[in-house]
Amino acid sequence: MLFTQAVFFVFFAVCFGVYWALPRNGWRKTWLLVCSYVFYGSWDYRFLALIAASTVIDYVVGLKLATEERPGIRRRWLLVSLVANLGLLGVFKYYDFFVESGHAFFTSIGLGFPLATLSVVLPVGISFYTLQTLSYTIDVYRRILAPITSLRDFAVFVAFFPQLVAGPIVRATDFLPQLETIKRWGEIAWRPCLTLFLFGFIKKACIADNVAPVVDQVFANPDAFAISARWLALLLCALQVYCDFSGYSDMAIATAGLLGYELGLNFDFPWLSRSVTAFWQRWHISLATWFRDYVYIPLGGNKKGPVRIYVNLLIVFFLCGLWHGADARFVLWGLYHGAFLVVERLLRGRSFGRLSVLGLPYAAGIVVLSFVPFRAADLGIAGNYYLGLVGVIEAGRGMLNPQTIPTLWWALIAAFSVTHVAMSRRWLAPSFRSLSDPAFSVVYGLAFGLVLPFCAAGYTPFVYFQF
Amino acid sequence: MPLESTPHDVPTPAAPALEPVSGARLARLFGLFAASFLAVSLTASGLMPRPAGFSVSEKMAYLEEHIAKYDAVFVGSSMVWRSFAPRVIDKRLAERGISLRSFNLGGEGMKGYEIDDMLASLLEFPGQQLRFVFIEPRAYDPFITKRNRFTERSVWWHSTEQTLSAIDAAWGMDGSLVARLNMIQIHLRLFGWRQTAYGQGARILKDLLGHGPASQFADGQMDTGAGFQGMSSVWQPGLRAAGQRHRADPNEYLGRLRQLRADLRKRFPAEIWHLDAQRRQLERLTAAGIRVIYVMPPNSITLPVVTALHEEGHLPELLRFDQPDAYPELYELERRYDVNHLTTEAAVLFSRLFADQIVELLEEEG
Incomplete structure (x- = not known):
């Protein structure tokens, strides 16, 4: 279910x-x-x-x-x-x-x-x-x-x-x-809950599930695809994982809220992070803080000198990767993130500080690239995928399935980016707030009716269920 | 529960005043939600294009504009599509002094509920003045195979009437309670998908922008062939391969013929058919002033229940060509494109025979 x-x-x-x-x-x-x-x-x-x-x-x-x-x-x-x-x-x-x-x-x-x-x-x-x-x-x-x-x-x-x-x-x-x-029902903020559920539903059913077949197509046989198709599939993969998981979290938080229970924040606009360290303060927050409190701090945290901090970070991210899946790909994915946290810590206050303007594309780029081992079938394919991205090995000439129009997918990524910023600034919130309850009910019905035709028809399990 | 303290990454509005929501107020708000939801869903559902890659979709789109040109249609499976050549039939009838303008509405794999849904739509077309509908009896099967389960076609025919009919049949089908309930929930989901245009947004937009799927009919072919396409025109690799297999090894076809002869001697009780659905089909068409004639094309498979259905009045007028001994010329090996279908030349031959039967039927009535 x-x-x-x-x-x-x-x-x-x-x-x-x-x-x-x-x-x-x-x-x-x-x-x-x-x-x-x-x-x-x-x-x-x-x-x-x-x-x-x-x-x-x-x-x-x-x-x-x-x-x-x-x-x-x-x-x-x-x-x-x-x-x-x-x-x-x-x-x-x-x-x-x-x-x-x-x-x-x-x-x-x-x-x-x-x-x-x-x-x-x-x-x-x-x-x-x-x-x-x-x-x-x-x-x-x-x-x-x-x-x-x-x-x-x-x-x-x-x-x-x-x-x-x-x-x-x-x-x-x-x-x-x-x-x-x-x-008490009177204390339930049901409108925010329903709004949150709808947004989570859109992320999962309309974005992640529609993107999934394109990602599957390229990652199933990346050697057959041209460089542009590989880059597009990688960006869509990052979009898919984010929308899938944060969409699920939104729906979970909203569902719990309608029953009177408050669940913690799990995603806080991670794609607006300016470093990988900041990314992990905004992505899967409940997992990151769990590892911080029950692994990193018991290991000594920040209190046992710089070398121990780096080792602790790598241990935590090794375990974080292993938690995601019993596979060397996930271990590598975790260590990759851990390594960047170590590097950022090493450079903190020095040259890294000057990266703040470029921090956003830097962090997003590093994280997006980490999805190659996360999504590829094995490490060999992941290695070839990386090499194909930069043209070191000859990439295939294949483009995406003719039924999928690459321009539309690039447009989706652009639209998502704009929406991500708009939501983080809460530009839409005042218009929601000003609605009366009956008007909200009508708008909600219209919105749900409009959303359903754009769901991906078919069963696509949540990505994070496998973890 | 102060949700405003959970800064989710969506524009969560501030919580409204914490006034208690009474049951009646909740019901009113839900009613508003449901009304607006239904309004959008019905609009979207109304804009849903017919199933892509399905010959009948194109034929229905054509008839929606040109039905006034025709006074008879042939409805059924690909055996109808590939066997009834309207221009040949019309010409033969004209030679015998009978005027008929017929159209072939047969389509691949069409069965009972889908046929009924199509016929119901057909009757709504403006300018519809059909005098005859020739229907191949096709089973009302509530079981949808996994392969066909959530296809555009399965979604499309789940109108309210057909869904209720299929659920009724699913409840009565053989199998465990769990299996029957499972099939019922599948029909309900398909109904939900149909009524909300679930997952059809991209197709709706493409259709509105005039980017529909490629046509299976060449320019003007719909007019010239009146919906008929002989097997010589097939391009699908699967169908071509089936033809090659048949020509290389006729044993499967010969086995089918033996089975057909055996099945023709069987007699299944009418009760195994979905008689309510059958009755609704007949009543709907006759109420519209249309004469319904059921036809068993020269198939290599028969339905042993048809005899009882005819004798008990459920198929009051029935023409049978599924008789290899009565029509040996239609069952000759070289007249078969594959184990199921006639060659184009055999379809022409069959169409003439069919027209002759119609003449006999009408002449008997004076």
Whole structure:
């Protein structure tokens, strides 16, 4: 069930209607839990066992951490949570990658062993809710957060359907207090929520999904395409990933908002960043801050000298890349970003400061180029793609499918860029604000009616579901 | 919940005053939303071009302007498209003193609901004065194969009437409850796509700007051939390859013939047909003053239910050419382009035979 599918609208209408009709907060939370499990089970009911196991383990660990005073025992309970959560993630997401990598290495040095992979399906959203539950146990361990006593409430936190499968990654410290507050419909800012949902829908269904076939076409066989087609496909790939993921986040935040829950900001006009460092303060913010708080700072953060900072940055981005996928391509992608953060830090206050005017094209260019390994089928293809971009190797002569008009795609990129700036400056906001509620309803209906014909007809899963 | 504290990257307006929204007020606001949404959707749906790359789309576009020139149409699958040569039929009838101006509305893979949707549209064309509609009985199959599921054609025929009809049939089809509900939701989605022009924006704009898909008919061919195109004109590699296979190895066709003879001896009960849909088809056309004659073309496959449908009055007038023993000349190997279709020359022969049958039918009535 995707946010852009008709079935989700039916699901949410039922969820929303019953939720607000229930008179008690406790009943509403129970209803939310039921809906969340239905939502998650719609992919594969077997995955429910995993999420339930993760929930129970971390709930128990949280209670134990609260009552236990001996540091050694507390560390062991934390270890239980880490092993259980990362163990599940490891088995489902990384086992095959590490076994295959190890097999390739040992075979290359003549110490081959029989390859035994699991080939299991990656449960949707496991990377997201694993980080979420870990944040809970770590915060309880650090005594930043009191453990939650209600298993139901904790289960709602883990499985809250708007952000369950692709974020934003919610911190227990942000979400659990919201479960305690009584929600009143009169306090819901439903107009911003609906507007945000529509914008997210447009990004995903009208931009990302329409762009996807062009990107697929070129990345499937880049050698066949001319330099201009490669550049266009790369820019469209960056546009696709951004619109896909930020569109999903917008819809998740809006959906949660209509139920009275506030999720954190996940994208803040990242393409207007003037450095790669700034980009990571505005792109997938919930992930970046998670790694900052639970990996970078525990590693020593900025406090152990410059060399250690650089090493820490590289470790964090290595893990960030690995989080995106059990593949050398993602590891390279992460290290590539980490390397630029290191370079920018090295040059901070010196020549890099003078780049501020050119910062925007610099950051955008570096990030766009990073999508080559992110999207290519393997590192070999990624290497050839880069070489073809600058004409070092002979690129093919192929242009895009005749049905896709390159000029239109360049126009889309230009239109997106202008809109990105316009939205960051909130140029459109006053006209929305001035509408009365009935006028807003009419405009919203007109807008939704106009948007649907421009959706890509066909099923295109969210890019970030695979992570 | 103060959403203004979440500075998303869209122009989120400030929250309105926190006044409680009553159920009635919510319903009014939803009503306004729904009304404006429907207005836009209906407009967009009305602007939707017919399915691209589908011969019947072009024929319907032609007839929309020229239907007054014709008083009969042939409707059905590619067997109709490739077998009924209107100019030959009209000429033969004229030789026998009967005036008829017919048009071939057959199209690849057309089946029951799609045919009905097309006929309903046809009746709405200005200047329509049809006297006869010749229909190849085609199954009302609510099951849409995966390959055809969300194609422009499947979306197109999901009008309200045909959707309800297909849902009715899907509910009654063989299979588990889950399978039936799944097929119903597919029809509902297709209906939603049709009514909102979902995903058709680019096509609508291209159409409005006059950049429609390339025509399958050469200039003037629609007029001169009246919708008929013999197999000698096929250019599609798949169809050409099928023809080559047939010529190289006729065994599949000969097997089909054996099966056809066996099937002609079978008799399936009429109840397996979607009789309500069949009745609606007949009533709609007869109410418009049109005489409906069902025709089984010289296919290599038959529908064993047709006999019962005819005998029980669901297909009151039926001409059958799916009879290799009665029409051996139509089933000779060299008269087949492939296992399904006649060659162009055989289509001309068939058209003459068909015209003769019409003459006999009309003469019997005096």
